[in-house]
Amino acid sequence: MKVLVVGSGGREHALVWKIAQSSEVTEVLAAPGSAGMEGSARCFPDVSVGDQDAIASLCRDEAVGLVVVGPEDPLAAGISDRLRDEGFAVFGPSAAAAQLEGSKAFAKAFMERHGIPTAAHRRFDVLDEAVAWVHERGGRCVVKADGLAAGKGVAMCETPAQAESALREMMLDRRFGDAGASVVVEDWLEGEEASYYAITDGEHIVTLAAAQDHKRALDGDRGENTGGMGAYSPAPVIDAEVERRTVERVVEPAIRGMAAEGMPYVGVLFVGLMIDAQGDPYVVEFNVRFGDPETQALMVQAEGDLFPLLLAAANGTLAAQEASGGGLSWRGAAVCVVMASDGYPRDYPKGLAIHGLAADGALERSDDAVVVFHAGTRRAQGGGFETSGGRVLGVTARGANVQEARDVAYKAIAEISFEGAQHRRDIAARALDR
Ligand code: AMP
Ligand code: GLY
Secondary structure, eight states: OOEEEEEEEEHHHHHHHHTOTTTTEEEEEEEEOOOOGGGTOETTTTTTTTTTHHHHHHHHHHSSSSSEESSSHHHHHTHHHHHTTTTOOEOOOTTTHHHHHHOOHHHHHHHHTTOOOBBEEEEESSSHHHHHHHHHHSSOOOEESSSSSOOEEEEESSHHHHHHHHHHHIIIOOOTGGGGSSSEOOOOOOOOEEEEEEEEEEEEEEEEEEEEEOOEEEGGGEEEEEEESSSEOTTTTHHHHHHHHHIIIIHHHHHHHHHHTTOOOOOEEEEEEEEESSOOEEEEEEEEEEETHHHHHHHHHHHOOHHHHHHHHHHOOTTTHHHTTOOOOOEEEEEEEEOOTTTSSSSSOOOOBSBBBBBBBBBBBTTTEEEEEEESEEEOTTTSSEESSEEEEEEEEEEESSSHHOOOOOHHHHTBBTTTOOOOOOTTTTHHHH
């Protein structure tokens, strides 16, 4: 069967890499894909993720058997509905179900309806009312733009004055465009964050490992928020008991709730969690796709064939796989360290030569324990690769445990270079300090 992966980032490279290993997959296609994926997929650089017509015609021309959608924007825009209407099997939720990520207000109201634990919140469409409320309640709070803001529309506010300026930026100055037309103000949750993943066909559920991301640019969780500077799996904060609570209190009611409300959820549900000191999970956010860079770690850690699981979820036949954990096992650990351009997450140069990679984009010194996922690279004129984005590479390693995976990843990083390259030196340190 031919499988099409929609997207071009490190997450999609990891999915392409894993799916290509399936004996049931004849070829992986990627739209638009990236130069770094070419070892595992045939790429269609002219087909953009937002072009539903082009993606549909690619599916027809190539007789694609399964479409896996990477990013949230095309899901929110209804790509799954469109392709399903044309008879294609799609791993990814409908536009209606994608509101779980696309609208924070929708997600909060949904959680309230289904008793899913999350921070108490209020939603506002009028600036003055929101400002009055943050002053009245006092103390710390979190202000969030309602719509999709590429993970950036969240302000952690220590004081009502900070909250007021965040509200003004979002609602008045429209710093995040229309995403800030309405806002959610919520309690600041204390604890340790982790993300948890469940694959579902709308009814049946196969859970994956838990992972932890590092959103801040600098060591020690300082600096600006980024798309994610590294990740590791498994995340020890989600032990067996926390996992049981997460499935029982969050994952199952969410999947049941979406079905009951006529929006059966098909794809991967990414639950961003805060685990409090008692080991009780609270939902920080739902995402309707795989995490980036968590997926790079998850795909390298997972043993077994991912493809049948994705296909069964798309086809509504996951029941048969539920008992076997979808055929995946999660021994050992994996760590992904992101190499980013100088200046990221703000302005950064492009077109800088990358050293230390082989012609296919893998680590020059081949090492079975290391996979280099490309996020922001392109082919250079004279051969090799050059930088083309903020997050450039996700250097990912597996090991018997987090310590070992981490050591291997950092050793590989030391062999790759480009001008101004930056990476965090403390990825997964928290897992080791426990
Ligand atoms: P979100 O886009 O909702 O995931 O928020 C981005 C980040 O902000 C999260 O990963 C958390 O680190 C932080 N955050 C969001 N909401 C809260 C909250 N209620 N309490 C504490 N931290 C939060
Ligand atoms: N790494 C967080 C995200 O993908 O949203």
